[in-house]
Amino acid sequence: MGVYLLGVNHRTAGVALRERLHFSPEEGLRAATKLRNDGVVDEVVVLSTCNRSEVYTVAADTRTDVESGVERNFCVHHAVEPEQLNGCLYRRRGRDAVEHLYRVAAGLDSMLLGEAEILGQVRETYLAAQREGLTGPILNRLFQASLEVGKRVRAETRLGAQAMSVASAAMKLAEQIFGELRDNAAAVLGTGAMGAKAAMQLRARGIGRLWVSNRNPERAHELAARSGAQWAPWDKTAELLAQADIVVTSVAGTDWTLTREALAAAMHARGNRRMFLIDLGVPRNIDPAAAELYNIFLYGVDDLNEIVEQNRQARESEVPRAEAIVRAHVEKFTAWQSGANAVAALAELKQKLRLQRELFTDARSEDLARFSADERERILRMMDDLVEEILREPAERLMKDREVRERAVLLRDLFGLNETDPSNSSGPGGRG
Amino acid sequence: MGLQGGNGVVISFTALGYTTAGIYAASWACYLGKLFAGNKWTGRVATVLLAAGMATHYFALLARAYSIHSVPYQDLYGSTSLLAWFLALTYLGLELLHRERAMGAFVMPLVLLLLGLELVVAPHAAPRSPARGAIFALHVTSNILAYSAFTLSFVYSLVYLVQDYLLRRKRPVAMMWRLPALEDLERMARSGVWVGLGSLIVGISFGMAVDHRLTGQMLTPDPKVVISFLILAFYAIYLLVSRSPAWRGARASVLCMASYFAVVFSYTVVNLYLSRFHKFY
Numbered sequence: 001m002g003v004y005l006l007g008v009n010h011r012t013a014g015v016a017l018r019e020r021l022h023f024s025p026e027e028g029l030r031a032a033t034k035l036r037n038d039g040v041v042d043e044v045v046v047l048s049t050c051n052r053s054e055v056y057t058v059a060a061d062t063r064t065d066v067e068s069g070v071e072r073n074f075c076v077h078h079a080v081e082p083e084q085l086n087g088c089l090y091r092r093r094g095r096d097a098v099e100h101l102y103r104v105a106a107g108l109d110s111m112l113l114g115e116a117e118i119l120g121q122v123r124e125t126y127l128a129a130q131r132e133g134l135t136g137p138i139l140n141r142l143f144q145a146s147l148e149v150g151k152r153v154r155a156e157t158r159l160g161a162q163a164m165s166v167a168s169a170a171m172k173l174a175e176q177i178f179g180e181l182r183d184n185a186a187a188v189l190g191t192g193a194m195g196a197k198a199a200m201q202l203r204a205r206g207i208g209r210l211w212v213s214n215r216n217p218e219r220a221h222e223l224a225a226r227s228g229a230q231w232a233p234w235d236k237t238a239e240l241l242a243q244a245d246i247v248v249t250s251v252a253g254t255d256w257t258l259t260r261e262a263l264a265a266a267m268h269a270r271g272n273r274r275m276f277l278i279d280l281g282v283p284r285n286i287d288p289a290a291a292e293l294y295n296i297f298l299y300g301v302d303d304l305n306e307i308v309e310q311n312r313q314a315r316e317s318e319v320p321r322a323e324a325i326v327r328a329h330v331e332k333f334t335a336w337q338s339g340a341n342a343v344a345a346l347a348e349l350k351q352k353l354r355l356q357r358e359l360f361t362d363a364r365s366e367d368l369a370r371f372s373a374d375e376r377e378r379i380l381r382m383m384d385d386l387v388e389e390i391l392r393e394p395a396e397r398l399m400k401d402r403e404v405r406e407r408a409v410l411l412r413d414l415f416g417l418n419e420t421d422p423s424n425s426s427g428p429g430g431r432g
Numbered sequence: 433m434g435l436q437g438g439n440g441v442v443i444s445f446t447a448l449g450y451t452t453a454g455i456y457a458a459s460w461a462c463y464l465g466k467l468f469a470g471n472k473w474t475g476r477v478a479t480v481l482l483a484a485g486m487a488t489h490y491f492a493l494l495a496r497a498y499s500i501h502s503v504p505y506q507d508l509y510g511s512t513s514l515l516a517w518f519l520a521l522t523y524l525g526l527e528l529l530h531r532e533r534a535m536g537a538f539v540m541p542l543v544l545l546l547l548g549l550e551l552v553v554a555p556h557a558a559p560r561s562p563a564r565g566a567i568f569a570l571h572v573t574s575n576i577l578a579y580s581a582f583t584l585s586f587v588y589s590l591v592y593l594v595q596d597y598l599l600r601r602k603r604p605v606a607m608m609w610r611l612p613a614l615e616d617l618e619r620m621a622r623s624g625v626w627v628g629l630g631s632l633i634v635g636i637s638f639g640m641a642v643d644h645r646l647t648g649q650m651l652t653p654d655p656k657v658v659i660s661f662l663i664l665a666f667y668a669i670y671l672l673v674s675r676s677p678a679w680r681g682a683r684a685s686v687l688c689m690a691s692y693f694a695v696v697f698s699y700t701v702v703n704l705y706l707s708r709f710h711k712f713y
Contacts, residue, residue: 155471158606172609177599179613271677274614291600295681303602314606 003142004041005097006070006089007054010111013088021078023048025128031055031077032134040069043136045129045143047104049121051111056101058138067091098142098333102326105150107160114159114315114322119150137340142333149329156325157318167197169307170278170299171205174246177276177297185209187244188229189237189257191219194280195250199227202246211240215251241266241275248278249285257285260293267293278304342398345411346391352415353387448492449513449551455485456520456544463536467610475533482524482536489517489547511576515699516546518573518580522627526584530620532612538587568642574635575660579695581628582667586692588621589685596682618681621688622674625667632664659698666691 008021023031028046035044035057043058055074059066071089075082092100100109105122107114126143129135135143154160178184186207188199191214202210210229214220217233224231232240241247241263251257258277263286267275272295279286279300291298361368361380368376462478465471493514523539526532595611598604612620639657640650651657670691674684 158470173599173604175613176595176604176609176611177614179616268677272680274681294683297599299602306602307604310604310606 002058002094003097003138004057004059004066004070005054005092005100006057006067006074007047007052007092008085008088008090009052009054009109012090017088018051018053020080021053021074022050023053023077025125027077028125029128029132029134031073032129033132034077035070035073036134038069038073039063040073041066043139044134045126045139047122047125049118051118052104052109054104056097056139056142058136095330095334099326099330101142101146102149102329103323105146106153106322106326107150108153108319108322108326112165113312113319114154116154116160119147119154122150123147138337141336145329145333149326152325152329153322157321159315159318159322166280166301166304166308167194167201169304169311170198170248170280171201173297173299173304173307174276174278175205177274178245181205181207181246183208184245185211185243186246186248187211187213187232187240188223189213189240189247189249189285190251190281191216191223192250192252195248196223196227198248198250198278198280199223199229202248203227203229207246209243211244213237213240238262238266242269245274246276246278248280250280251285252281253285254283256287257281258287258290260287260289263287263290263296264293267296280304342411346395346398349411349415350387350391353391354384357383357387446551448488448495449547452485452489452492453544453547453551455481455488456540456547459485460537460540460544463533463540467534467537467607470610475536478536479524479527479533482520482540486517486520486524489513489520493517511572512546513550514573515576515580515583516543516550518577519543519546519583522577522580522584522624525627526620526623529623530612530616532616532620534611535588535591535620538591539584542583542587565642567638567645571635571638571642574631574638578628578631578635579699581624581631582663582692582695585621585624585628585688586695588617588624589688592617592621592685593682593689596685614681618674618684621685622671625671625688629664629667629671632660632667636660636664655702656698659694659702663691663694663698666694 008018010018013021023046025048028048032044032046032055035041035055040063041057041059045056047054047056055070057066057070071082074089075085101122103109105119107116107118110118122143126135126139126147130140174181174184181202184207186202186209188195188202188211191212195212199210199212210227211232212220212224212227212229213232213234213236214223215234217231220234221231223229237258241258247258249257263275263277274295274297277286277290277296277298279298282301284300286298286300288298288300290296357380361383368379371379459478459481462474462481466475466478496513519539520543523536523543527536591611592614595608595614595617598608599614611617643652644650666687670684670687673679673687679687
C-alpha cells in the first residue's frame with residue numbers, strides 16, 4: 001500500500017492552465033469519490049489551491065492500473081486531453097509523495113515562501129475528505145502528520161513570519177506605529193491597483209474609519225463600496241489629512257499630490273498626532289521633504305520593497321531548518337508505514353499457515369480417524385501451537401528491529417500472500 | 433540569619449536571594465526567547481517564572497527584614513533588593529494591564545542587576561536599627577515603589593526612542609517587529625509615570641506625617657525633600673505636556689528619560705552623601 005501523488009502546481013503550469021485544472025471543494029470531493037467508487041484507489045484526497053491541484057491516493061499493491069486510472073480521471077474531470085498536460089503533471093510515489101505533502105503544508109512549496117493560508121487549506125481539504133469517508137489509515141496518518149509538520153515549521157522557524165508583500169509590509173509598519181488599527185482612521189488617495197489593495201488590507205486589519213478619494217469620483221465610489229469605505233471628494237483632501245492617521249497615495253501624475261506645506265498644515269490641524277504616509281505612486285506622490293516633519297513617518301515603494309526583500313531573505317535563511325523538520329517527519333512516517341506493512345504481512349502469513357494446517361488435516365482425516373475426538377482436538381491444538389511458536393521469534397524481532405521490519409514485506413513475495421489493509425491488523429500499524 | 437522553617441531549618445536570605453536570581457535569570461532567558469523567536473508559550477513561561485521569582489524574592493526580603501527588625505532599607509545595597517522586587521512587581525502589573533510581554537527582555541536585566549548588587553556587594557544584613565514605626569516603613573516603601581515605576585517608564589521611553597529612530601530612518605530590524613507599537617510604548621510609559629507619581633505623593637505624605645510627629649513641622653527642607661519635589665515636578669510636567677501637540681511622541685520620551693536622571697541622582701548621590709540631612713530620628 002503506497003502513497004501516490006499526481007499533480008500540477010505553479011512551477012509546472014501557468015496560471016491559465018492552473019485555473020482550468022482547479023477543483024472547487026465540491027468538485028474535489030466528487031472526483032475523489034468517483035476514483036474510489038470506480039475501484040481505482042482505496043484512499044484519496046484532492047487538494048486544490050490557487051497554486052496547485054493535487055490528487056493523493058493509496059491503493060493496494062495488487063492494483064496495477066492506479067497511475068493511469070488517476071490520470072485518466074483527472075483529465076476526464078477537467079475535459080482535457082492527456083497530451084495537453086505533457087510536462088505539466090508531476091508524479092510522486094511513496095516517500096517522495098509524503099515529502100511533497102509535508103513541504104506543501106510547511107509552505108516550502110508555495111509561491112510566497114512560508115505563506116500561512118496553505119496550512120488551513122490542507123486542513124480543510126483533509127477534514128472534508130475524512131467526513132466523506134475517502135481517507136483510510138494511511139492518508140489519515142499522512143495528512144495529520146502534515147498538519148503537525150506545518151505547525152512545527154511555523155512555531156520553530158521564522159519561515160512564515162513577517163510581511164510578504166508591499167501592501168502587507170505597509171500594514172505591518174502601520175501596526176508598529178499605532179498598534180491595533182481599530183481606533184485609527186485611514187485615507188486612500190487614488191484607486192489604482194495598489195490603492196485598492198491597500199484599502200482592502202486596511203479593512204482586513206480592522207481600521208476604524210476608512211475614506212477613499214480619487215480625481216474621478218465614480219472610481220472612488222466603486223472602490224469605497226468594494227472596501228466598505230466612505231467616499232470623500234478630491235477637493236477635501238486637506239480635511240482628510242487632518243483626520244487620517246494613515247494616508248496611502250497611489251495617484252498617477254508628475255506633481256506632488258501632497259506637498260510638505262500641505263502636510264505641515266495638516267500636522268498643525270491634527271495637533272501633531274502621528275501620521276503614517278505610504279506613497280505607492282510611481283512617480284512619487286508625496287514630497288520627500290515631508291519626512292522631516294515631526295511625527296511623520298513616510299515610506300515609499302522602494303522603502304517597502306526593501307523591507308519585503310529583507311523579510312524574504314530572513315525567511316529563506318530558515319528553509320534548511322524547515323526542511324530538517326520535514327525530513328524528520330518523513331522518516332517517522334516511513335518507519336510507521338513499513339511497520340504497518342510488516343505486521344500486516346505477518347498476520348497474513350499466520351492466517352495462511354493455519355489454513356494450510358486445516359487443509360493438511362482434512363486431507364489426512366482417515367489417518368486421524370483412529371484417534372478419539374479428544375485426542376484429535378489435542379493434536380490440532382498442538383499443530384496450532386507449533387505455528388504460533390514458529391512465528392513468535394520473527395514477530396518479536398519485527399517489533400524490535402526497524403531494518404527487519406523494512407525487509408519483512410518480502411514475506412509477501414516469498415509466501416505469495418495477498419495484500420490486505422494494515423488497519424485490519426493490530427500493533428503499530430493500527431489506525432493513525 | 434534567615435527564615436525559620438517549621439522543622440527548625442533556617443533558610444538564609446542569601447540562599448533565597450541566589451535562588452531568586454536563578455529564577456529571574458531563567459525568566460529573562462524566556463523573555464529573550466519570546467522577543468527573538470516570538471513563541472507565545474515561552475512568553476507565558478517567562479511570566480510564570482517572574483511570578484515565582486517574586487515569591488522567593490519576597491521570602492528573601494522577609495528573611496532580611498527579620499534579621500534587622502525592619503524593612504530592608506538601611507543601606508543602599510540592601511534597599512536595591514527591595515527596589516528590584518518593586519520593579520518586578522510594577523512590571524508584572526503593567527504587563528498584565530497592557531498584555532505586552534516583549535518588554536520583559538529589557539526590564540529583567542535591571543531586576544537582576546539590582547538584586548545582584550545586594551547579593552555581591554552587601555550579602556550580609558546591616559546592623560539592627562531602632563524601630564521607626566509602620567508609617568516610616570510605608571514612607572520608604574512607597575518611595576521605592578515610585579522609583580521602580582519611574583525606572584520602567586525610563587525603559588519604555590528608551591525603547592520608544594530607538595524604535596522611533598529605526599522607523600523614521602527606515603531601518604527596521606527583525607526584532608523591532610516584536611516590540612510594542614510606538615503608541616503602546618508611549619501609553620505604557622505614561623502608566624508607569626502615573627504609578628510612580630501616585631506612589632511618590634503617598635510616600636511624601638507619609639514622610640510629612642513622620643516629620644510632623646517628630647519635629648512638629650510638616651516639612652523640613654533637606655536635599656532629599658528638595659529632590660523628591662523636583663522629581664514630582666518633572667514627572668507632573670511630563671504628564672501635562674506628553675499629549676500636547678508640540679511634545680507628544682519622541683520629545684515627551686526624551687523628557688521622561690531626562691526626568692529619570694533626577695531619580696538616579698536622588699537614589700545614589702543624595703542617598704549616599706546627603707542622607708545625614710534626612711533622618712527621622
